[in-house]
Amino acid sequence: MKVGVIGAGTMGSGIAQTFAQCPDVEKVYLCDIKEEFAERGKGKIKKALDKRVARGKMTQEEVDQILGKITTGLNTICIDPDLIVEASIEDMESKKNVFRELQYQIVRNPKCIYATNSSSLSITEIGAGLPSPCIGMHFFNPAPAMKLVEVIAGINTYQKTVDRIKKISEMLGKTPVQVDEAPGFVVNRILIPMINEAIFVYSEGIAKIRDIDIAMKLGCNHPMGPLELGDYIGLDIVLAILETIYHDTGDSKYRPAPLLRKMVRGNKLGVKSGVGFYDYADGQKVPVDEEAVI
Numbered sequence: 001m002k003v004g005v006i007g008a009g010t011m012g013s014g015i016a017q018t019f020a021q022c023p024d025v026e027k028v029y030l031c032d033i034k035e036e037f038a039e040r041g042k043g044k045i046k047k048a049l050d051k052r053v054a055r056g057k058m059t060q061e062e063v064d065q066i067l068g069k070i071t072t073g074l075n076t077i078c079i080d081p082d083l084i085v086e087a088s089i090e091d092m093e094s095k096k097n098v099f100r101e102l103q104y105q106i107v108r109n110p111k112c113i114y115a116t117n118s119s120s121l122s123i124t125e126i127g128a129g130l131p132s133p134c135i136g137m138h139f140f141n142p143a144p145a146m147k148l149v150e151v152i153a154g155i156n157t158y159q160k161t162v163d164r165i166k167k168i169s170e171m172l173g174k175t176p177v178q179v180d181e182a183p184g185f186v187v188n189r190i191l192i193p194m195i196n197e198a199i200f201v202y203s204e205g206i207a208k209i210r211d212i213d214i215a216m217k218l219g220c221n222h223p224m225g226p227l228e229l230g231d232y233i234g235l236d237i238v239l240a241i242l243e244t245i246y247h248d249t250g251d252s253k254y255r256p257a258p259l260l261r262k263m264v265r266g267n268k269l270g271v272k273s274g275v276g277f278y279d280y281a282d283g284q285k286v287p288v289d290e291e292a293v294i
């Protein structure tokens with residue numbers, strides 16, 4: 001099976017790694033808007049796999065074989081995949097354009113399945129006008145480690161496509177959960193408002209960053225606190241998902257915290273920009289409302 005992954009960022013590189021590690025996958029096209037972005041995505045995969053070799057969990061031969069399956073480049077290299085997983089930015093027009101352009105170049109495989117890793121957008125709208133309706137194949141971060149795949153059917157998605165994506169998810173060692181299209185699907189409909197609420201709690205001065213995270217870790221047995229998780233997901237992604245849920249439902253309970261908007265405008269996006277609720281300078285992780293201990 002050949003797979004095209006569109007977007008080589010946080011999710012795209014993890015998804016490409018997940019497919020390349022699967023013995024049933026022969027080739028992965030990892031694509032981005034610039035060749036160096038795609039190469040950087042493959043570089044991240046190499047770094048992750050090198051760590052596994054260092055820990056004795058993988059051999060160098062296995063790593064070479066996995067990396068050998070991944071070809072990087074612009075979206076135009078992706079001409080004969082059996083499956084496309086789009087993992088570019090969380091923007092409706094951008095995603096529609098990606099698929100619109102891809103449909104004309106994937107002439108060698110008319111049976112290609114069009115899937116999107118969107119966190120919240122309408123699958124039906126993304127796929128409108130494509131040769132076959134789109135499906136949501138929603139991986140979680142980090143994709144190689146997280147077991148869940150939400151399989152999201154738009155109103156026109158064929159049942160056979162749903163069944164095939166569930167099978168492919170199992171082939172990757174994941175557990176698929178079938179979901180009908182709705183803003184935020186299941187996980188983000190529940191998780192993202194919780195992160196937003198934590199930002200309100202912080203901005204209302206109710207507790208400090210570290211204490212909010214400790215409270216949710218120890219009080220609810222969550223492995224990560226909501227503010228550190230927001231930083232890890234990317235606060236721009238958190239805001240984009242909230243905007244979609246808020247806009248599509250019209251329900252004020254989903255309104256984004258003003259502080260979240262302000263942080264995104266100021267490029268304080270979390271881990272990926274080096275600062276969010278925590279400061280990641282010099283490999284540390286210090287809440288921004290505390291002084292670093294030197």
Ligand SMILES: NC(=O)c1ccc[n+]([C@@H]2O[C@H](COP(=O)([O-])OP(=O)(O)OC[C@H]3O[C@@H](n4cnc5c(N)ncnc54)[C@H](O)[C@@H]3O)[C@@H](O)[C@H]2O)c1
Nearest residue numbers: 007008009010011012032033087088089090118119141233
């Ligand atoms: N970050 C998460 O935790 C998470 C989890 C699940 C799903 N998602 C979803 O996955 C998608 C990607 O998120 P991310 O966190 O990897 O973002 P990211 O910003 O890390 O990466 C996006 C990549 O897409 C590239 N890109 C932009 N336009 C493109 C185009 N037209 N063609 C090809 N590549 C293009 C960018 O250059 C960038 O490298 C989004 O839809 C997001 O909502 C994110």
